[in-house]
Amino acid sequence: MKYLQQQSRLKLAIIGALSLMGLTACSDSDDIRAIMPPEPEPAPIVMHDFDVSVTNLTANQPLSPVVLLSHTSNLSIWQVGDPASVALEHLAEGGDTSMLVALDGIDASSVATAPIGPGANQTLSISIPEAQVAQLSIATMLVNTNDAFTGVQQIDLTSFTVDDKMTYHTMAYDAGTEANSEAKGTIPGPADMGEGFNAMRETNDRVSGHAGVISRDDGLSDSILDASHRFDNPVATITITRKK
Amino acid sequence: MKHTLLSSALIIASITSISTQSEAEAAELSINITNLTNGTYFTPVLVAGHNAETSLFTSGTMASEALKKMAEGGDIGDLDAMIIGADGVTVTNPAEGLLAPATSVNDIMLTTSDSQNYLSIVAMLLPTNDGFVGLSSWPIPTTAGTYTIMLNGYDAGSEKNNELINGGGALGTLGIPVDPGMHGGTDGAGIDDLSENNNVHIHPGVLGDMDNTGGISDLDSRVHRWLNPVAKVTVTVK
Numbered sequence: 443m444k445y446l447q448q449q450s451r452l453k454l455a456i457i458g459a460l461s462l463m464g465l466t467a468c469s470d471s472d473d474i475r476a477i478m479p480p481e482p483e484p485a486p487i488v489m490h491d492f493d494v495s496v497t498n499l500t501a502n503q504p505l506s507p508v509v510l511l512s513h514t515s516n517l518s519i520w521q522v523g524d525p526a527s528v529a530l531e532h533l534a535e536g537g538d539t540s541m542l543v544a545l546d547g548i549d550a551s552s553v554a555t556a557p558i559g560p561g562a563n564q565t566l567s568i569s570i571p572e573a574q575v576a577q578l579s580i581a582t583m584l585v586n587t588n589d590a591f592t593g594v595q596q597i598d599l600t601s602f603t604v605d606d607k608m609t610y611h612t613m614a615y616d617a618g619t620e621a622n623s624e625a626k627g628t629i630p631g632p633a634d635m636g637e638g639f640n641a642m643r644e645t646n647d648r649v650s651g652h653a654g655v656i657s658r659d660d661g662l663s664d665s666i667l668d669a670s671h672r673f674d675n676p677v678a679t680i681t682i683t684r685k686k
Numbered sequence: 687m688k689h690t691l692l693s694s695a696l697i698i699a700s701i702t703s704i705s706t707q708s709e710a711e712a713a714e715l716s717i718n719i720t721n722l723t724n725g726t727y728f729t730p731v732l733v734a735g736h737n738a739e740t741s742l743f744t745s746g747t748m749a750s751e752a753l754k755k756m757a758e759g760g761d762i763g764d765l766d767a768m769i770i771g772a773d774g775v776t777v778t779n780p781a782e783g784l785l786a787p788a789t790s791v792n793d794i795m796l797t798t799s800d801s802q803n804y805l806s807i808v809a810m811l812l813p814t815n816d817g818f819v820g821l822s823s824w825p826i827p828t829t830a831g832t833y834t835i836m837l838n839g840y841d842a843g844s845e846k847n848n849e850l851i852n853g854g855g856a857l858g859t860l861g862i863p864v865d866p867g868m869h870g871g872t873d874g875a876g877i878d879d880l881s882e883n884n885n886v887h888i889h890p891g892v893l894g895d896m897d898n899t900g901g902i903s904d905l906d907s908r909v910h911r912w913l914n915p916v917a918k919v920t921v922t923v924k
Contacts, residue, residue, distance in 0.1 A: 497746035499888040501841060502881040561843060561885030563746045659877060659902060660893055669847070670881035672890040674914050676838065679745060 488572040491686035492599065494580060497563040497679040499611075502670040504631055505592070505678065506537025506583040507554035510568045512599075514576040515547040519595045525647045526617040533581055534589040534617030536630050536638020542581065549574045557585065567685075575599050580680055585631030586671045588624065589617040590652045592678050602684040611676035614652035619643055624655060624665035634666045713826055714924040717794040719807065721785045721819075723916050725909035727866045728785035728809035728819060729760030735798035735805055736774035741823050742806040745886050749842040751857070753808075753886075757818045757842035759855030759863060760810040775802055784866055785809065798826060807837070807919065811912075813865040813905060816845040817889045819917045832922045836915035841889040846879040849892060849903035862904070869909040871898035888914070 498505050511519065519542070520530055529541035543551040552568040568578070581593035592612045602608075616622070621644040627636040656662040659669035715735075721728050734742065742765055743753050752764035762778060769776050775798055781791040796805075804823040811817035820840050827833060841847070845860060851870045854861025862870075877893060894907030 499745055501883050501887055501890040559883075560881065561746055561883040561887045654891075657893075660907075668880050669877050669893045670879050670890065672893070674839070674888055674891050676888060676914070 489569045489686065490572055490575045490599070490602075490684060491567060491569045492578070492602070493565050493567050493683045493685050494578075495563060495565040495681045495683070496558055496580075496582070498558045498560050498677075499679060500560050500584065500673045500677050502560050502633075503584040503586050503590075503673055503677070504560060505558040506533070506585050507539065507557055508564070508566055508580060508582045509533070509539040509542055509554075510552040510566060511542060511545075511548050511579045511581075512550040512568060512570045512574065512577070513547045513579065514549055514574055516596065517545070517547040517577070517579070519579045519581060519593070520615065520617075520649045522615070522649050522651070524649060525643070526619050526649050530581075530591075530617060530649075531589070531619040532639050534583055534591040535620050535640065537583040537585055538639060539581075558582070570599070578682065582678070584614060584673070584677065586629060586633040586667060587631070587652075587655060588622045588628055589620040590614050591617060594680055597682060599682075599684075602682070604684050604686060607681060607683045609679060609681045612678045612680055613675040614654075614673060614677045616650050616652040618646055618648045618650055622655070624657070624662055624667050626664070626666045629666060633668075633671055636666070712800070713798045713828075715796045715798065715805070715826065716922040716924065717796060718790055718792040718920045719780075719785065719794070720790040720918040721787055721916070722918055723787045723811075723912045725787050725867055725869060725906075726814070726912055726916070727787065727812045728781070728917070729756075729812055730762055730779035730783065731781060731785060731791070731807065731809040732756070732762040732765055733777040733780060733794055733796055733805070733807050734765075734769045734774055735776075735796055735802035735826070736769050736772060736823075737801050738804060738823075740769065740772040740774060740804075742769075742808050743820055743822050743840070743842075743886050745822075745840070745888070747885055749844050749886050754816070754842055754844040755857050756808055757810055757816040757840075758845055758857055758859075760812065762808070765808065773801065775799070784812070787867070805921065811839055811889070811916065813851060813862045813870055813910060814889070814892060815847045815849065815860070815862055816842040817892075818842060821919065826921075827923050830923050832920055835919045835921065837917040837919060838914040839889040839891075839912060839916040841883075841887050843884045843886055847881075847890075847892070848876040848879060849894065849905050850874055850876045851904040865905070865910075867909070869906045871901065871904045871906065873900050874904040875900070875902050877902055
């Protein structure tokens with residue numbers, strides 16, 4: 443009861459303050475403005491925190507540092523059948539996420555500091571202001587390839603309540619930006635330590651499901667890859683958990 | 687009027703107690719397993735119902751000794767004992783031997799208690815070094831119906847994939863025990879498996895070659911390759 447009384451007194455005080463502000467707005471006097479009550483503190487921004495754990499399911503394809511992209515717009519990071527964006531090309535050929543995080547429409551992003559080794563897993567966090575919680579896209583390169591990547595995109599985060607968890611088993615895509623020559627000097631991963639991004643596009647310039655690598659053990663004589671670099675889907679398990 | 691209200695309340699109360707009871711009751715499952723591969727056998731299958739704390743395998747972690755025994759030599763005894771020891775329930779070897787490529791074993795009956803909420807299935811992929819087909823901790827639905835699950839081929843990460851058929855099925859013995867389909871070759875040089883991945887992962891697939899009396903592998907690339915999924919499982923929850 444006492445609490446209620448206090449509350450109504452508080453309400454009265456607020457109403458009083460508001461009417462005073464109303465008066466202030468009507469008045470031309472600087473003196474009255476000077477005694478205005480201080481502006482109320484803006485409401486604290488509520489953040490939604492998500493953990494994204496990525497398990498590398500491949501035998502011998504390290505995954506480049508994972509990028510998490512939060513976007514309110516219906517942004518498509520890749521579209522099977524369409525040419526890859528230059529930003530995606532940078533990721534798929536060289537593991538470089540800097541252009542993806544700078545894309546128009548990205549509200550928040552998080553980039554891992556290290557690659558994920560074959561059979562290893564890693565958890566990355568992202569904190570998104572409540573008003574911007576909408577969609578999440580995730581991408582990483584299979585680094586012992588010319589231009590293979592994996593990920594998920596446009597995951598609806600609005601349906602996640604705290605402790606909700608969603609798991610995705612993801613497939614390998616071919617960015618279609620660089621021919622899958624597997625040749626020495628063309629693969630940035632530890633199998634070759636060759637070139638990453640190259641602005642040249644292959645003739646078949648479109649994103650598709652990846653057919654896998656061939657390797658020199660399987661008859662592609664000038665391939666720098668061996669049998670252990672071959673892979674089958676799924677190549678990663680991605681689990682998104684809302685923490686806060 | 688009051689009487690009616692009271693009886694509806696009683697009815698609601700009794701419905702609630704029925705549904706609570708049915709959740710606590712055993713689930714009856716009927717399971718079909720189809721080997722989808724072209725030339726790869728499943729060794730005796732282990733079907734297990736178990737609690738949340740138990741699992742047969744987890745991708746991205748080191749295989750247990752019991753899992754390695756299954757993946758390298760088809761021996762499900764230790765995994766079975768592990769499940770039984772953890773208050774689980776199992777069906778062992780429902781196909782009564784090997785489950786041949788493109789064949790099915792149907793109507794495997796598994797009755798689970800209320801604490802055995804998860805279904806797992808494993809069998810070795812033969813001929814491989816340490817490949818297996820697996821389902822790990824699938825949450826058993828509480829709604830009756832028929833559910834379809836596609837299973838992938840895993841690599842236990844415990845043995846190099848040298849692809850030589852030499853009878854090596856014992857734990858830690860390098861090599862493939864046998865090719866039941868008799869398509870395997872001899873005198874392969876052996877693949878130098880350069881993967882350093884010692885954790886359970888998706889199998890990259892076998893390589894094989896087309897040389898039956900030499901080459902790099904004793905497997906036949908025209909017979910023994912697969913792509914995921916390698917098995918189709920349907921579970922009917924009664």
